Amino acid sequence: MNISNSSFRANSPTVDQVGVVERAKRFQTRSIKKAAKMAGLKMVLNMIDLTTLEGMDTEGKVKQLCYKARHLHDAVPDLPTVAAVCVYPPFVGLAKSEVADSGIKVASVATAFPSGNSSLEIKLDDVKMAVDQGADEIDMVISRGRFHKGDYGFVHDEIASVKEACGAARLKVILETGELGTLDKVRLASDIAILAGADFIKTSTGKIKPAATLPVTLVMLEAIRDHYFNTGVMVGMKPAGGISKAKLALHYLIMVKETLGEQWLTNQWFRFGASSLANDVLMQIVKQQTGAYQSADYFSLD
Amino acid sequence: MAKTNGAAKNGRIEVHKTYKVFIGGKFPRTESGRYYSPQPAGQSLGNICLCSRKDVRNSVVAARAAQSSWAARTAYNRGQILYRIAEMMEGRSEQFVAELQTQGMTAAAAKKEVVQSIDRMIYYAGWCDKYQQIFSAVNPVASSHFNFSVLEPTGVVFVVANEESPLLGLASLIAPIIAGGNSCVVLASESKPLSAITLSEVLATSDVPGGVVNILTGLKSELHEHFSSHMDVNAIAFDCNDQKMLVAVREFAVENVKRVKHYSQDWTDDESQNPYLIQDFCEIKTTWHPIEQISASGSGY
Amino acid sequence: MNESTATWELEPAPESTAHVQLEKSYGNFINGKFVESAGGSKFSSTNPANDKVIAEITESTEADVDKAVKAARAAYDKTWSKMEAKKRGKYIYRIARLLQERAREFSVIETMDGGKPIRESRDVDIPLAAGHFFYYAGWADKLSYAFPNRNPKSLGVAGQVIPWNFPLLMAAWKIAPALATGNTVVLKPAETTSLTALKLAEVIQQAELPPGVVNIVTGHGEVGAAIVNHKNIDKVAFTGSTNVGKIIQKAISGTKKRCTLELGGKAANIIFEDATIDQAVEGIINGIYFNQGHVCCAGSRLFVQESVHDEVIRKLKHRMKSLIVGDPLDKNTDIGAINSKEQLKTINKYIEIGKQEGADFYQPECSVPSKGNWCPPTLFTNVAQSNRIAQEEIFGPVLAVQTFRTVSEVIKKANNTPYGLSAGVWTDKGSKIFNMTSQMRAGVIWANTYNKFDPASPFGGYKESGFGREGGLHGLAAYLDV
Known part of the structure; x- marks a missing residue:
């Protein structure tokens, strides 16, 4: 594909930050009660990419994470599992064998995560390492420096190359919105990623603040919706980082439902990148069942 | 420690209060560890913090950190908070009156000082969302531009409070300064510091964000060089008639072109309250923006 | 691919009405007291969402209006116009604070009586109404700054007639500037939405305003006409349809009454x-x-x-x-x-x-x-x-x-x-x-926005949408002789 840098910009609509923030706030006035709350909480659990992305990650830590993914809270029967575990490439093989036949996917960050500052060759090797070990999903980062320089063609082509290297694995493209500066740029980066073949677009690495927010996610959802309106092709969304409370997660679901529609409300099309969200959701589920407010001491930390 | 009347009343040992200063919403003692014991009515008030230049430095850091988010609050919200200060002062009015008497005021004068201070806070609470409408302008420039001027806070203001009117003098300057979106560091009345200390306890419980108002106790003679030469202080409200010190302050202020405002009015006069005190600590910002010229008749573009 | 296609619908989330205190029947609020009409009848105020009767409201008579105007006149002459401006302001601040304290109760009543979503009465109507009182309270002792080189004077008794779309908010838009500028008030809420105005009367009692400063009479259009045409009214403020606005403008054209009209629109x-x-x-x-x-x-x-x-x-x-x-x-x-x-x-x-x-x-x-x-x-x-x-x-x-x-x-x-x-x-x-x-x-x-309102921002129309402004500094002029 040969698209000039300026036409990337021309083809991407602008957004008004004040209006976006106002709209995002309105989702938070929705009140989610009783059966809707319970169904929503279970949906949230089932959409979580349980994540460990530390420099100090070890086999032990990854095993514990995988165990938690399979056994969220055994005291409550009929809980769904999380959608996936998300680890660095060296741990993909181990994670695959740990999650076994649970249906839980293994996602791996790649492409010189989190900065993305490396050569395309190394990035593709990184992807290959994860895919060869059986990663179901690849979470890549875009080259934000090149993006800010206006090299939109470069950013696009890089994503397209990674997509090719992914093979059957689904590709999540991390925009690192906290480094993009404006919602206009978030929209532009979303459009580029979608055009380049992203299966999911994702807000953040979790290493930069601000990470996911409702307004940023709304802008990305609008890009997804416009693409769907124009082509009929669905793209997934993954807000990551900064979502640790069940109530906020439910408001994300409301936003997805009202912006995209209910067909997006499955882990095929929507994920939360989070580590501490699961326990808060579990506490809310137990609260719904027992009527008593819960303490974190009774929910396993892995 | 605060002294009350004698050691024991009805056999009960009273609990005396240790006086502290107010920096960044917290109540530390001076970093210097020093104290002084003013005796405005012949009897010592207790061990008052004798603040050092490092306390000035810490306070300015706190004031700077708080200023932009304070200014970014809606004018309505600032008004509500100033009103809240008045409500909380009203609840403490007996304590204020008693302390003013301890510091040598007559009962009648003390009562008047407190009532006027509370009303002054309400007066400026009302101005928060109004002074822009008085002082701003849309300017009729002779080109196709929308041109308007608005007031913006100057930044961090250092206040040297009135010596003889320890509460009203304080309220009369703090209120307009923070109404306009500035933060401030206040050096309390040297000889009568108790009212300022109690006011800081009011401020801490009035939804005023930490650091917007900081209150120090100590000696002007020791500190004036440090606050007036501080490069991160933008303006000084100097309510003191020591002409020699005023000149010195003005000279030190030159280095970063501080705005120095000298006050010597009688704060008990209601004429002394007015929105021009808010304007004293504001800058004027003018914006130009083009106006497209395509009319309903379609001429020109 | 889609594992679940089941719909995710929200459950009902009704705001509780348990906290609301309403009388079965309301008289008028005249001279600081709730009084029954002399000779008037009652009509029902219903909930438009379920047709249930919420309370009985008074259909006032000309005699009731006369009584209200007399009370307002006496309050104007004896207390309100003579009171130190700062004190007037403090009374209005009290109203603002009481409304803030009782905001949830007012929101629920507004929604029951008028049919508007609780999200709007809770997040828009009631906070803005309180905000209006708060804003104008501050103006009471600052009027000379709003009109440089003039000595603004209050007008007297204001007759105010308001519509049913923002019942409490419109009452606030009318009452707050009138009181701040030293006038007294006779207000008629719309017949379908009188309840929050009557609850506001309670707040005014709680705030200990001198009797007669605010008077509220209820009823249909004839009551409004009786206020507008009363010879002892100095100022008419009306919000409603352009048709009625024109009738009012004509009715007072032979008098010295001052007038502001906020009428229809087709934006x-x-x-x-x-x-x-x-x-x-x-x-x-x-x-x-x-x-x-x-x-x-x-x-x-x-x-x-x-x-x-x-x-x-x-x-x-x-x-x-x-x-x-x-x-x-x-x-x-x-x-x-x-x-x-x-x-x-x-x-x-x-x-x-x-x-x-x-x-x-x-x-x-x-x-x-x-x-x-x-x-x-x-x-x-x-x-x-x-x-x-x-x-x-x-x-x-x-x-x-x-x-x-x-x-x-x-x-x-x-x-x-x-x-x-x-x-x-x-x-x-x-x-x-x-x-x-x-x-x-x-x-x-x-x-790049729409339907934004703020106490500090003037509101009002050109052409047949009326004249005069409400809100902001400009809203003061409607109640002053400058």
Whole structure:
């Protein structure tokens, strides 16, 4: 594909930050009660990419994470599992064998995560390492420096190359919105990623603040919706980082439902990148069942 | 420690209060560890913090950190908070009156000082969302531009409070300064510091964000060089008639072109309250923006 | 691929009414007391969402009005006009604080009585009403700064008649500036929505205002006429329809009464092709479906530049589908009940006219309760300027969409109306905004936003939308002799 840098910009609509923030706030006035709350909480659990992305990650830590993914809270029967575990490439093989036949996917960050500052060759090797070990999903980062320089063609082509290297694995493209500066740029980066073949677009690495927010996610959802309106092709969304409370997660679901529609409300099309969200959701589920407010001491930390 | 009347009343040992200063919403003692014991009515008030230049430095850091988010609050919200200060002062009015008497005021004068201070806070609470409408302008420039001027806070203001009117003098300057979106560091009345200390306890419980108002106790003679030469202080409200010190302050202020405002009015006069005190600590910002010229008749573009 | 296709619907989330204290029957509030009418009858105030009677309200007589005006006059002469301005301000601050303290109770009553969604009464009406009192309280002792080189004086007794679309908020818009400037008040709320005004009377008692400073008499249009025509009224302030406004203007034309009128509107909301479309769509929604479209400044005429028409309409219809119509007390309701059977009839009449005129009609599918007055959000596309639905004020959730090609064309069309209350402009280009704001003949222009209100911001119309301003510094002038 040969698209000039300026036409990337021309083809991407602008957004008004004040209006976006106002709209995002309105989702938070929705009140989610009783059966809707319970169904929503279970949906949230089932959409979580349980994540460990530390420099100090070890086999032990990854095993514990995988165990938690399979056994969220055994005291409550009929809980769904999380959608996936998300680890660095060296741990993909181990994670695959740990999650076994649970249906839980293994996602791996790649492409010189989190900065993305490396050569395309190394990035593709990184992807290959994860895919060869059986990663179901690849979470890549875009080259934000090149993006800010206006090299939109470069950013696009890089994503397209990674997509090719992914093979059957689904590709999540991390925009690192906290480094993009404006919602206009978030929209532009979303459009580029979608055009380049992203299966999911994702807000953040979790290493930069601000990470996911409702307004940023709304802008990305609008890009997804416009693409769907124009082509009929669905793209997934993954807000990551900064979502640790069940109530906020439910408001994300409301936003997805009202912006995209209910067909997006499955882990095929929507994920939360989070580590501490699961326990808060579990506490809310137990609260719904027992009527008593819960303490974190009774929910396993892995 | 605060002294009350004698050691024991009805056999009960009273609990005396240790006086502290107010920096960044917290109540530390001076970093210097020093104290002084003013005796405005012949009897010592207790061990008052004798603040050092490092306390000035810490306070300015706190004031700077708080200023932009304070200014970014809606004018309505600032008004509500100033009103809240008045409500909380009203609840403490007996304590204020008693302390003013301890510091040598007559009962009648003390009562008047407190009532006027509370009303002054309400007066400026009302101005928060109004002074822009008085002082701003849309300017009729002779080109196709929308041109308007608005007031913006100057930044961090250092206040040297009135010596003889320890509460009203304080309220009369703090209120307009923070109404306009500035933060401030206040050096309390040297000889009568108790009212300022109690006011800081009011401020801490009035939804005023930490650091917007900081209150120090100590000696002007020791500190004036440090606050007036501080490069991160933008303006000084100097309510003191020591002409020699005023000149010195003005000279030190030159280095970063501080705005120095000298006050010597009688704060008990209601004429002394007015929105021009808010304007004293504001800058004027003018914006130009083009106006497209395509009319309903379609001429020109 | 989709594991679950089950729908995820919200459960009812009704706001509790347990906290609300209402009498079964209300008299008038005259001279600081609730008093029964001498010779008047009672009528029922009903909940438009379920037709249940909430309370009995007084249909006042001319004698009641006379009593109220006398009380207001006495209060003006003896206390209020002579009181130190600072003290007046303090009383008004008390009203503001009491309203803040009792905000939830007022929100629930407003929603029960008028049908508006609790989300709006809780987040807009009541906080803004309190804000208005707070804002004008501060002006009481600062009037000389608002009118430099003048010595502004109060007028006397203000007769105020307000509509049913923002009952408490309109009462605040009228009472707060009148009191701050030293006038006393006789106010008549709309007959379908008197309850929050009567609750406000309670607050005024709690605030210990001198008796007679605020008097509230209830009833239908005749009561309003009796106030307007009372010889001892010095000032008339009216918000309502242009027809009634004209009757009032005529009725007082032979008197010295001062007058401000806030009347109807048919606002243009203009979407340029360079607008941020998604936010513009949200602005269209807020512009016309806020408060069931019972808004004099509603953006009821939508102008969309032709190049983006299809995109805007597609997104607008998509957004309309997510609007929840139903129980106003439900926290998730976006569009509540139409205020009265009469108003519903008017709206439905216009929907029929729109269909007959050949415009394309659209309503999203939505279920509404069996009892009560309901109208789903409604959209007409392919409308021409000469269609009645593009000319006449419908005062309901009905949007008429026209297209345009150039800036000149849209300015002409937008101004081509006897009304001039408000307008909206959506474009990412600043210079175009300022061009549009200078050329639109309307009292309030929203650029890249819509239906925003603030105590500090003047509101009022050009042309047949009335005269005088409410809110801000400019709102003081209506109650002062400068």
